[in-house]
Amino acid sequence: MASSAKTNRKHLLLVGGGHAHVLVLEAFARDPEPGLAITLVSRNRxxxxxxxxxxxxxxxxxxxxxxxxxxxxARAAGARLVLDEAIGFDSALRRARLKGGEALAYDILSVDIGITPDLSGIAGADEHALAVKPIGSLLEKWDRLAEKALAPDGPRRFAIVGGGAAGICLAFAVRAFFTKRVSDSIEVSLIAASEASGINAGMRRRIARALKRRGIALRAEDAALRIDRDGVMLASGQFVPADAVLVSTHAAPPPVLAATDWAKDESGFLAVGPTLQILNDAAVFAVGDCATMIAHPRPKAGVFAVRQGPVLARNLRRAVRGEALESYIPQRDHLLLIATGDGRAIGGRGRFLAFEGRLAWRLKDAIDRRFMRRFG
Structure with missing residues (x-):
């Protein structure tokens, strides 16, 4: 065990500042665990x-x-915050090696480090496109793109590759941002290779109408093959002219996971069971986009990480105490709300429920603000 012989305190190491770990810290701030030292490793404050x-x-x-x-x-939870990133894990010694040179021992480890963009399936994407994830990197690049676009001779044609909820939301957001700020004509195209999973037929119809109403060209059932400085070549042979391309499609596990001996799924994401522990290492938990619940796989979406958070917090506490852990089975469907950028939103759940309007936007706004107030 990595506990200090002098203090006899156990050490919980949280690697990554994702949604689930935020909720873990909130739980330990509300109800501290005696005899437990907590360290959070995150690249950003x-x-x-x-x-x-x-x-x-x-x-x-x-x-x-x-x-x-x-x-x-972290301060509220009595945790130490280390602004760094893990570049290696030694499961035998129970240590995480950081980029800055520090090695952190742990008794219990939880990994919540998200995903990395995988643009390898689209020729030219690495050079000519902007990946939507990680979000922190996107925000930095978005600021530069917006500054250029707001100039008199700036880019006016935008293409979003990816027809999932994230890509749809982004298309509406891009349209809304530039419509409010640029008097010149703005062209926005949404390229969707297939129908989005988790979006029912009623929502899809409403989304299609909203895209048309907002002047967003939908290229449905057509995949992006190549991106260059002039736009996007599609599988159909059509070419979508674009000055800027944002990609919200494929994702890959963070490279640091590849060298570990932890169980993984066929795509290289950490394989976890219903207790959120890695299948072959009971001392390690993994949550969020970097992990796959093997018995109950779900899309890589923030809503599932948020729901894992409270269960993870309880199981980490139980693991520290040596108690039996609880199982978590994610819901098959969840409330989905897509803002259309005009003070409205489209919502739905399951196979049949679908609705839209200004009340839907108010609902989404209220849910998001209520979540954030917990950490204010």
Whole structure:
């Protein structure tokens, strides 16, 4: 065990500042665990809440309003915050090696480090496109893109590759941002290779109508093959002219996981069971986009990380105490709300429920603001 013989305190190491770990810190701030030392490793002091990203891009929220201050949260939980990133793990010695040179021992480890963009399936994407994740990197690049676009001779044609909920939200957000700020004609195209999973037929019809109403060209059932400085070549042979391309499609596990001996799924994401422990190492938990629940796989979406958070917090506490852990089975469906950038939103759940309007936007805004108030 990595516990100090002098203090006999156990050490919980949280690697990554994702949504689930934010909720873990909140839980330990509310109810401290005697005899437990907690360390959080995060590259950044501020972590963005993905649910409010489209609203921020449209100007509905400030940068501060969509970020959680990990330093303040760690302080409230009595945790140490290390601004660094893990570059290696030794499961035999129970140590995490950091980029800055420090090696951190742990008794219990939890990994919540998200995903990395995988643009390898689209020729030219690495050079000519902007990946939507990680969000922190996107925000930095978005600021530069927006500055260029607002110039008199700036880019006026935008293409979003990816027809999932994230890509759809982004298309509406881009349209709203530039429509409010640029008098010249703005062209926005949404390229969707297939129908989005988790979006029922009623929502899809409403989304299609809203895209048309907002002047967004939908290229449905057509995949992006190549991206160059002039636009996107599609599988159909059509070419979509674009001055800027944003990609919200494929994702890959962070490279640091590849060298570990932890169980993984066929795509290289950490394989976890219903207790959120890695299948072959009971001392290690993994949550969020970097992990796959093998018995209950779900899309890589922030809503599932948020729901894992309270269960993870309880199981980490139980693991520290040597108690039996609880199982978590994620819901098959969840409330999905897509803001259309005009003070409205489209919502739905399951196979049949679908609705839209200004009340839907107010509902989404209320849910997101209530979540963020927990950490303010």
């Amino acid at each position: 501020l972590t963005p809440y993905s649910g409010m990203l489209p609203g921020h891009l449209t100007g509905a929220y400030t940068r501060d309003e969509i970020h959680i201050d990990l330093e303040r949260l």
